[in-house]
Structures are given as structure tokens and as C-alpha cells.
Amino acid sequence: MTVPQMQSTHLLLSTLSISELIQINNDEWDQMAISFDSEIISNSFQSAITKKIQxxxxxxxxxxxxxxxxxxxDKATKKGIGLVGFKGEPDGNGYSEIGYGMSPNFRKRGLMTEAVKAIMEWARLNPNCS
Known part of the structure; x- marks a missing residue:
């Protein structure tokens, strides 16, 4: 399967596989292809990742x-700075909720807004999403 990817001015975004989510949940960051900033995952994010895997x-x-x-x-540092994702495919009205989290070390720079805009571009390619 081709991994969906998006690119924006400052960011690269790509979907994580189930095995990558399991690695994150198991704190196996050193086995990941992406080097993530250590401040990304909180306890609430761990719970959300478990639900996504299920x-x-x-x-x-x-x-x-x-x-x-x-x-x-982040293109400049080549470091994983956050996670963003939909909470499921579009509903009957064409809507899908977005969840996200970012390392405090990269906040207040407009990067999450840029990331959300990028995955929204991807979502608009789906005729069921409005």
C-alpha cells in the first residue's frame, strides 16, 4: 500500500502504520524511521493511539x-514534532473530526495550522469529504 504523504512550506506529513503506532505506544522511539522530539507524547495521546490501533x-x-x-x-530540523489525524472517515454529511498534538518546543509558530491545512487538502481529494 502506498503511504499517503503531504508537504507544505515547512512540514512533511505521512501516515503512520499500525506497527509504527504500536512502537510509539511501547515507547520504542529508537526503532522508528523518524526521530521524534521527546516532548510529543502525553498520557492522553497514548490512550488515543491505543484506540486508533484497535x-x-x-x-x-x-x-x-x-x-x-x-x-x-519539520523540514528544517528533520525532526518529528507532532501528530495529526482524522477520527474516522467522513460521515454522511461529509465531515470528519481532526485530533492533534505537538511538542511544546515547536508551538506558537503556526506549524499545527499548516499541518491541519495540509491534511485537509488530502481529505478534499475524497469525494465523500466536504
């Missing part, structure tokens, strides 16, 4: 981009 195990792999997190990588 949902992804029960659906078609083609729908995973709607249920997983997308890594947010």
Missing part, C-alpha cells in the same frame, strides 16, 4: 489514513 485492526487497510495519525516532520 479501530485500524477492524477496518480495510485502504481506510487507515482516516483512522491513523500522520507524523508531522
Amino acid at each position: 479501530k485500524m485492526n477492524g477496518i480495510n487497510e485502504k481506510l487507515h489514513p482516516w483512522y491513523t495519525y500522520w507524523s508531522i516532520v
Whole structure:
């Protein structure tokens, strides 16, 4: 399966696989291809990742981009600085909620706004999303 990716002015975004989410949940950061800033994951994010893994195990792999997190990588530092993702595929009205988190070390720079705009561009490619 091709991993959906997006690029913006300052960021690279790509979907995380179930195995990558499990690595994050198990604090196995050193095994990841992306070097993430150590301040990203909080206890509430761990809980959200567990829920995402459970949902992804029960659906078609083609729908995973709607249920997983997308890594947010800062182009300047080449470091993973946050996660952003949908909470499922679009509903009957064409809407899907977005959840996100970012390292405090990279906040207040407009980077999360840039990341959300980028995945919204990807979502608009789906005819069921408005």
C-alpha cells in the first residue's frame, strides 16, 4: 500500500502504520524511521493511539489514513514534532473530526495550522469529504 504523504512550506506529513503506532505506544522511539522530539507524547495521546490501533485492526487497510495519525516532520530540523489525524472517515454529511498534538518546543509558530491545512487538502481529494 502506498503511504499517503503531504508537504507544505515547512512540514512533511505521512501516515503512520499500525506497527509504527504500536512502537510509539511501547515507547520504542529508537526503532522508528523518524526521530521524534521527546516532548510529543502525553498520557492522553497514548490512550488515543491505543484506540486508533484497535479501530485500524477492524477496518480495510485502504481506510487507515482516516483512522491513523500522520507524523508531522519539520523540514528544517528533520525532526518529528507532532501528530495529526482524522477520527474516522467522513460521515454522511461529509465531515470528519481532526485530533492533534505537538511538542511544546515547536508551538506558537503556526506549524499545527499548516499541518491541519495540509491534511485537509488530502481529505478534499475524497469525494465523500466536504
